[in-house]
Amino acid sequence: MWIPLVACLCCLLASSSGQERASFRRGNDQRGRCQYSFTVESPTEASCPAAGGPELDGVKSRLALLEVLVGRLTGAGESVGECAQLRREKERLERQVQELQGQLGGLRQELENLRARPCQTASSAGASAQDRSQRPLSGSSIFSHLVSRPGDPSEMDGVSDSMMQQGRVAYQELKAEVTEVPASRLNQKPNQESTGCGELVSIREPETHRKADTINGKYGVWFQDPEPGRHYGPEMVWRIDTVGADVRQLFAYENMDQLVRGFPTKVLLLPEPVESTGATMFQASLYYQRRRSRTLIRYDLASERVAARRELPHAGFHGQYPYSWGGYTDVDLAVDEKGLWAIYSTNKAKGAIVVSQLDPNTLEVRKTWETTIRKNTVANGFMVCGRLYTLASYSSPNTTINYMFDTATGQLKAIAVPFRNLYRYNSMVDYNHASKKLYAWDNFHMVSYEVQLGKPDI
Template sequence: MGCTATRLEKTIRPKEGWQVYSSAQDADGRCICTVVAPEQSLCSRDAKSKQLRQLLEKIQNMSQSIEVLNLRTQRDFQYVMKMESQMKGLRSKFRQIESNRRTLLTKNFQELKGKMNELQPLIPVLEQYKTDASLISQFKEELRNLSVVLMAIQEEIGAYDYEELQQRVLGLEGRLRNCMNKLTCGKLMKITGPITVKTSGTRFGAWMTDPQASPKNNKVWYMDSYTNNKIVREYKSVSDFVAGVESKTYNLPFHWAGTNHVVYNGSLYYNKYQSNIIVRYSFESGRVTTQRALESAGFHNVYPYTWGGFSDIDLMADELGLWAIYATNQNAGNIVISRLDPQTIQVLNSWNTEYSKRNAGESFMICGTLYITNSHLTGAKVYYSYSTKTSTYEYMDIPIHNQYFHMSMLDYNARDRALYGWNNGHQVLFNVTLFHIIKTDDES
């Protein structure tokens, strides 16, 4: 079956809480698989779970209010008990006044007046009792209503608890990863875009991320101009790159030639100026770890791309590893594809094509197949491909929208499954559509 795989990192991301992994189509273009999964933490933000949490918090707050009310009521009750004792004393005083009005009238009247003053605060206490009693009734009624709502939500959710739901999500994610592993490689069918990430620098340059980096590592490296420069600028993320917030600057020991550099597994690989030497520079150590000449490779505008710019040697990476694209006199100036050892930069294997390097606008590798554009200007298209797996070539007709009229860098990133481009001083991204043959478990 045929599948379309797209995974383009950009500033505008899928709806928060969701991850778009891939999609698939059969040969007739019918959608048979859309892989869209929630993050593991999504359950905690589920609407029903949020409603339950809010209700429980409300009940807890009400319980605390009732507890405070109860303490206050107990305090007032003790005060009322004291007032009751004083009222009993007043009753006795009234009896004494009745029995001896003349003798005790004045004395008891003063004493009675004092007792009445003491009882005066009892009036607001009794009023507060009425308010508290009403408030308690209101709380009880609201708690009953909340209990009914909670029971309804619990019945709606059903018998699944959070741990069981989490296990089911993990199981689905495992199946998604297996699906993604089957979608690793495919044949290029379509190029869409570009998305303009930033406008900066001169007409010529390169920008890139590391396809071997972890998902959390989104560093961007930026190299302006095709020569007379040794400064590499590093940004912690694409958003920092867009904002111009540099995290580090590297001063290379040698000038580079062209714009066809690549960062792979923490190291920068580039063509040393006025030579066919490939330099491996480690960002971690800040020094050159390996240098090696690419035997017979033309350099210094002997076999550049159509736009020139010392673009004789093009270094790139795909799902299968590190590659060098160049031309030699032995191959009559036609493109040679060499797979390199990332540690030693030794050539592991080479393939001779019949496509002239000087007639190529740009090129990039996807899944061991080299794709070549016929121009660096408006109207460019992917015109030719060469498979290192079968050692065969094919003519193609896949348009690529050259929005800013001059392409001086075009490289595929296997992690992002996107093409990074430098388009006349604009840093752009293209999405790619690949056709896949997926093997079932029975076929594997």
């Protein structure tokens, strides 16, 4: 055994004879056995690499990569800040566009009024404009000024001089304007003034009054009675949270300030559950659809009992023909200057909107109109001066009132009156003809909009 070992050592020593440094050591290991070891310098490397060299290089590489990622994240943060600033600027510009569109609508209406007036000479324009600014809408004052007392020299002298200066043509125009006043207006008493009806021209920015406290208030209805009775005053505000399987609570607030504070004057428990957000208030009565039926109910607020109930003929209910946002909004009751209305659809209409005028006491249908507006393509509807208006979207922050159906003429017209869904989920829109405002329920929030109507209907 020793001979091969010695031969191997000799070979190793011979192969390392060319090296400057070599060492040989012999000793016992832990078990007491003899162990030989030797050390020879590397023929290619002058010294061994430093301890942990590859690992340190790997760490340095990872640190460099982290520095790059941190730099990218920092740049992304700056981009997010710039995006937020651009978004705020976009919203500001959109608000300006809405205001300009509203002003444009008013200017267009004024242009139509100017086109409808008879042409005047340049010399008579100033006098005519001044005369109109001092005259009420009924046109009775100018008639009385020129016709009722023709023998009064104190008045006729000034008028005659003016006519002589302006010429016979201007006199004939003014005479024609006087004689075109309808006879019904000449006999009109002061308490029979015009209702101020006209086409919808613009809608102002929404005003937020209150946010609902619980999940039951995600959808709901709120309103003020445009023609209240003696039992409750005109300042009373009413509210119903409509999320739930058995909606019966009607909250009453003494005024708008108490609504904002959340202090109801009383809470009425309705005898029949409410279906969705189609209820309305008129002449001291609450009108609503009974849950899971086409039955309409008139609840008298003074006696706190059901005063009338009637089925709406052939009306779809509980999800057959809702608005685009859903919510079982098959029957939508509305009130305007002309009375009480129902907005709904039937199997015969195949989902198109049907408008019926109802008797506010008995709920009988007086007259019905069928439109070509698909009910599930619009977000909501309301009545103003006997005209149906529909909302294009319930969730888009900047949408429009897109259709107008006039029950007086049976004509449908596409329009584009800007409308803002401030909280992006509008589930109720109703018109109050006393305050000339829209009341809406937008994603827990009770908001209102001031509306502007065009020239009065004749």
